[in-house]
Amino acid sequence: MISIKMQEQVQSGSVIRAMFEEGKRLAEIHGAENVFDFSIGNPNAKPPDAVNKAILEILQTDNLMSVHGYMNNSGYEDVRAAVAKSINDKFGTAFTQNNILMTVGAAGGLNVIFKTLLNPGDEVITFAPFFGEYRNYVKNYEGELIIISPNTIDFQPNLVEFKEKITPKTKAVIINSPNNPSGVIYSEETIIKLAAILSEKQKEFGTDIYIISDEPYREIAYDNAEVPYLSKYYANTIIGYSFSKSLSLPGERIGYLVVPNEAADFENIISAANIANRILGFVNAPSLFQRVIAKCLDAKVDLETYNKNRELLYNALVSYGYQCIKPQGAFYLFVKTPIENEAEFCQLAKTKNILVVSGAAFGCPGYVRIAYCVAYKTIEKALPGFKALIEEIGK
């Protein structure tokens, strides 16, 4: 009785649910404190104090009808102006409120932009490993996701294969840096080359190809690593941002899209995205949190929370013999499994009460994603299990 497409979703969804149930089952047997769940990217750094301070300030001083009321589907004008100014101050850009559309998180923003751009059969390219939800977001609008195979040397995009796979039907390229699941930041060198390839192909095919830069992890970068701001390298860039990680507000669903004036068909994109936000049922980004983030544009979570986890887990795993590159961003390690079949590795890990996600979910088999946005103690307690695991496999 449910739709055919959703029947397929329910069937594949049951695999994830089974894992979740397995976690609960293990917790009942061994106690929740002895089950090490590295499967979910749920931020564990606490939101900056500025967030609740902003909420209180707004409730005390602002007009409540306006705080909780409707506004333009693109968001409050003053909030969008504040967001634009903040980006300009950080990256030397020249955006105004007209370039900003407030969205229900990055997930909402990506759906809005795909609804805006895609005709059935249009191709969207992404680089493995990639956030698995892109499959669904593109399919929602009958587009086709074209996956470029992973470069497992350093997890920078495989630009040779990329160039070969661009066709006249390529409408967009979606990238995600710092990357989920690899934690890698795409280098400026990568971005320059990628932009050059796209410019060449646009000319060859007489088409416009948009880069959609999905940036929920922009602020989660360690060692003062720079994350290039894409619109400075390529005119047809659209940026999807989220405050889920920078302010640890994933449940509040607040983010934005940036559409630069320089993007081809700018006027229509921004008008259509405004309408798409409405007709897809988002209507507008949650109103109180629009006002909140406008007051918190300079705040961010304490990165040291994640960095300590990163150092502990990375150094330990490498010392045990695991192969993994040290990521400069996000809060994931993407680890080569010591046996080829990573699904089997996930099963073995469970015998140590360790839950990790198979790389196949990210288009990169032979790897697992370990989300280290967990308590430091959880990592400490899980390490003996990781050690025993690779030793047992090595025997």
Added chain:
Amino acid sequence: MISIKMQEQVQSGSVIRAMFEEGKRLAEIHGAENVFDFSIGNPNAKPPDAVNKAILEILQTDNLMSVHGYMNNSGYEDVRAAVAKSINDKFGTAFTQNNILMTVGAAGGLNVIFKTLLNPGDEVITFAPFFGEYRNYVKNYEGELIIISPNTIDFQPNLVEFKEKITPKTKAVIINSPNNPSGVIYSEETIIKLAAILSEKQKEFGTDIYIISDEPYREIAYDNAEVPYLSKYYANTIIGYSFSKSLSLPGERIGYLVVPNEAADFENIISAANIANRILGFVNAPSLFQRVIAKCLDAKVDLETYNKNRELLYNALVSYGYQCIKPQGAFYLFVKTPIENEAEFCQLAKTKNILVVSGAAFGCPGYVRIAYCVAYKTIEKALPGFKALIEEIGK
């Protein structure tokens, strides 16, 4: 460069924008206080005090990681349980948290349920006059909206035509009571007949046909009018609710779906709706406001704010000679235009600085919708214009 579907949207969207711009232009000429905008259903009753009290309480006592964090895509279990209990207390139903899915407003909920149910070409029936966004919500999933012509005697659904238009492809019927734009509450007699027709047709065709009851105005009912709870009359009922009007929180995007155990394919619907909420990019209903509404389930806005407006505007318009039924719910009057062409009437109204919406937008030409969720003073000041308008037309 934008998609073909969105090109059409941008073109028709420009009409609404033109009206908005016209309002701004009039405000510049005559002063905002002398322009009477009855075009938008933006609640003007202030949110009950319970709302901000709940926010403060939550920020002071709850775990902030949990307040702003991810949860099950269907929403917090305790919030869903509280919503279920509140419905049970009011309507004698027997729902549990398993029947409730928290959504990004009713608009989000309707998109989730259409995504869940519709295959391309499936038909969804609605009764004119109807909320125009249904066109888009159904089209988003390649369904076809079948419109039953209005019964302008009392604005109860036209059940004769309804029965004729049900086909083996009818997947759902979407109703909205209290109705936007007519303000009419579908009577218990209507609901009983409607359910009987559907039961008969389900048997005839061997199909399941769902009633989707869109209920953002359930709490906005005057004169102690009863709004029948649909699931008590028909098993295949799915309810979409929103707190936008009951608590004046339209910007916060918070609502829920109810899927009763008795609905055919219940297990799959609830699983698929959970997944649809995620993959459409909602991910989850905003987390703080989930917790807020759980504390405000017995609160509602002061209905007298709207009722006073209703009495003033209805009595005045009827005394001037306008034809209109007195609505028992929502905050709209649906008025027969004294000239047949209601678009022309809208233009004439503008000469009196009065903005109203053409009935064609709701599938009911020859009428206009007047949203009276405005300041009492706005109505008082607009009345001479309404009077002059019908007098001039009558000449």
